[in-house]
Amino acid sequence: MTTTLTPKQRETILRAATSAPSKYNTQPWWFRWDEDDLEVHIDRTRSLPHSDPTGREAHIACGAAAFSARLGYGAFDIGTTVERLPEQVDPLFAARVRVVSDAPDPRFALLHPYLPRRRTNRAPFRDTPIPxxxxxxxxxxxxxxxxxxxxxxxxxxxxxxxxxxxxxxxxxxxxxxxxxxxxxxxxxxxxxxxxxxxxxxxxxxxxxxxxxxxxxxxxxxxxxxxxxxxxxxxxxxxxxxxxxxxxxxxxxxxxxxxxxxxxxxxxxxxxxxxxxxxxxxxxxxxxxxxxxxxxxxxxxxxxxxxxxCRTEVPPTARRPLTDVLGPPPM
CATH class of the missing domain: 3.40.109.10 (NADH Oxidase)
Structure with missing residues (x-):
């Protein structure tokens, strides 16, 4: 069954995707809608030739963005799956988040509200062990x-x-x-x-x-x-x-x-x-x-x-959604 996403749903899903972590917060991705599926592409203009010469961490960031998008879909009870490297002819086409008829993992809706609270925390932690x-x-x-x-x-x-x-x-x-x-x-x-x-x-x-x-x-x-x-x-x-x-x-x-x-x-x-x-x-x-x-x-x-966690830390900035939709300017 194919759903028809509303503009508000698309915004929610995109905001979820862009909340993902990336090296130095470079946000090395751009997105494109294919009907209700979301394509995740690597933005080569944000590459790090010295610290990430193979693009490994850019791929990791795009994988994190794809998972985050799934949480966004899950908030609307929409099931998804991720196709990694869906087109071999385009190595920068990292993933497609595809809508499926199956119900989403119920944990996704529970986790979605925590996306804005996820931070890279470089402050001291408690000495108490993690349970x-x-x-x-x-x-x-x-x-x-x-x-x-x-x-x-x-x-x-x-x-x-x-x-x-x-x-x-x-x-x-x-x-x-x-x-x-x-x-x-x-x-x-x-x-x-x-x-x-x-x-x-x-x-x-x-x-x-x-x-x-x-x-x-x-x-x-x-x-x-x-x-x-x-x-x-x-x-x-x-x-x-x-x-x-x-x-x-x-x-x-x-x-x-x-x-x-x-x-x-x-x-x-x-x-x-x-x-x-x-x-x-x-x-x-x-x-x-x-x-x-x-x-x-x-x-x-x-x-x-x-x-x-011992200290709350501020969020890092995120690019406007208009900047991450469609191919980046060359």
């Missing part, structure tokens, strides 16, 4: 999208992964930092609809920690405070079986499922993906994707810092 039943929910969200979420707890893997994150930060090249600076607290950031403003960077740790990424490392941001962070951060690795564009999109869908589920349960998240930006270090980071029974999920796609 085991919530961790199980996050793992189930990953499995539902053909991925695995492994909570790294066993030593020496835990400390080695934190060390690897610190090493990756120290190995960053000037070109990568310059590229990031164009999106993070850039001149006029308070008037932009993309990127990350200074108030979203979070405070600097009083003690060195590998789990909290400083997106402005090496730069002096006026008025930025220092704070004590949680002593034992929860670190998780989201992994896929293989490492194709198809897998990257699956990782994006899983990532958003995990993040919105976490938001509903009062769990905040930020990212520590520095090792994944270097091919050699990414290979080593994939060793922490899971124990032996997860061995076939050996491609690390995201490294997450998770914890019970």
């Amino acid at each position: 085991p039943q919530v961790v199980d929910e996050l793992r189930a969200a990953a499995r539902a999208e053909e991925t695995r979420l492994h909570i790294v707890t066993w030593e020496p893997f835990y400390e080695r992964l934190l060390t690897l994150i610190r090493e990756a930060t120290g190995l960053e090249e000037d070109e990568l930092r310059d590229e990031r600076a164009a999106w993070v607290d850039a001149p006029g950031a308070e008037h932009r609809h993309e990127g990350i403003a200074a108030e979203s960077l979070g405070p600097l740790p009083e003690q060195p920690t590998g789990s909290v990424r400083d997106l402005a490392v090496g730069r002096d941001i006026p008025g930025r405070d220092h704070a004590a962070f949680e002593q034992q951060p929860t670190i998780a690795v989201l992994a896929t079986c293989t490492d194709t564009r198809y897998d990257w999109l699956a990782a994006g869908q899983a990532l958003q499922y995990i993040l919105v589920t976490a938001t509903r349960r009062g769990v905040a998240a930020s990212f520590a993906n520095q090792p994944l930006e270097d091919s050699d270090l990414r290979f080593e980071a994939s060793r922490f994707a899971g124990p032996s029974d997860y061995a076939h999920y050996g491609s690390a796609q995201m490294i997450l810092r998770l914890g019970l």
Whole structure:
């Protein structure tokens, strides 16, 4: 059965899609309606040639946008499915969110209201452990999208992964930092609809920690405070079986499922993906994707810092819907 979406429904679905996370909040997507289906395309004008040369994280962002759109459809009791890479002749056509006659997953309507509250939280978390039943929910969200979420707890893997994150930060090249600076607290950031403003960077740790990424490392941001962070951060690795564009999109869908589920349960998240930006270090980071029974999920796609929320953080800006509809200007 095909529905006929109203303008208000289309707006709701698009706002849901554009709420997805993306590297440096570049929002590397554009959308097109095909009757009631929503096409998700990669916007190559928002590429990051130094920090994302293969486009892996752009695919992850578009996968997250596709999942977010499904939550928007679900709010209207409309069932959907996602076709990844629907046209091989167009590698930038990431996904089609297709309306189906089946009822939507009932969890989608429950999760939709939490999309606006999902934030990348770089502030300190509580030292209280995440309840085991919530961790199980996050793992189930990953499995539902053909991925695995492994909570790294066993030593020496835990400390080695934190060390690897610190090493990756120290190995960053000037070109990568310059590229990031164009999106993070850039001149006029308070008037932009993309990127990350200074108030979203979070405070600097009083003690060195590998789990909290400083997106402005090496730069002096006026008025930025220092704070004590949680002593034992929860670190998780989201992994896929293989490492194709198809897998990257699956990782994006899983990532958003995990993040919105976490938001509903009062769990905040930020990212520590520095090792994944270097091919050699990414290979080593994939060793922490899971124990032996997860061995076939050996491609690390995201490294997450998770914890019970202690501080609410401001939202990052989003582009107007008129800017994300239709092919971008070349």
